[in-house]
Amino acid sequence: MKQILPFGLFLTVTLLFACQFDEKTNPGLSSSFEAKYVVIVSVDGPRWKDTWGDNKHTYIPFREKLVKQGILFTNFQNAGFTYTNPGHCAITTGTHENIDNTGQQLPTYPSIFQHYLEASGYSNSTCQIIASKDKLNVLANCKIAAYNNKYNAEVDIGVNGQYFGYREDSITFKNALKIFSNKHPRVTLIHFKGPDVMGHQKNWKGYLASIKETDKYLYDLWSYLQADPVYKGRTAFFVTNDHGRHDNDHSDGFVSHGDNCAGCRHIELIALGPDFAKRQVVDRPYEQRDISKTIAKLLGFKMPYSKGKEIYELVGK
């Protein structure tokens, strides 16, 4: 007994110290914020007018619950190229670049994942891209030599990786929970394709149904994180879109997207986390590139190539 107790204590102290070192004194990360984990969820292609712009919030009952625990930004934009890969590139690298939208072209500049892995020295599995569209594989890498094929996030995308096609959002949702549970990644991007794919199929009912389906996934993901002892109270959660869709009086309306109309540009941003206000609505204008700088400030690393700005209501202290 005498020998077991001191060893148990030693183990406890060692583990506590290891944990502290990990979180507080990692020399590559410098942050005084509570959040040590970030999850970004991107819902592909719903229009603002069909989510928050609809006064009754008919298709987003779970987002309504979410914003009671966080901040809704009502003047958020895709201010660059309103397609899936360029929109995600703006979110993850903080740059506007009209990269090929079929997954044939890497972003030029490094992403939040690459800068985070470089600064922290953590293993690649701490950054995860979990996406329904396989073409988002390119978000794990970039072109410039200093970062090409370095510090790449792990990807779980499409049916079976790049060039194997899109998968159902229900699979992406299940895989995300599995990856949270098995690997506890620190910076995660989750992508749901539903509203965009249904829109392109000219399926109005399917489009609305998939806004509703993914709305539930958002709430279930947040609930999962709040029930997990690693993530609870230490995770910042962002919900946004890569782009909207045309206004009804513009081109083919909800079916397509890709230009400068308000429907394509106006998107949503919701932010929840231990460092953020609750039940707040912010109408100051921000855009996708600002997410990268904000996450960098939150977790304590630099995004030197990002053209975004820090979101004052989230990290302006």
Ligand SMILES: [Zn+2]
């Ligand atoms: Zn599309």
Ligand SMILES: [Zn+2]
């Ligand atoms: Zn448009």
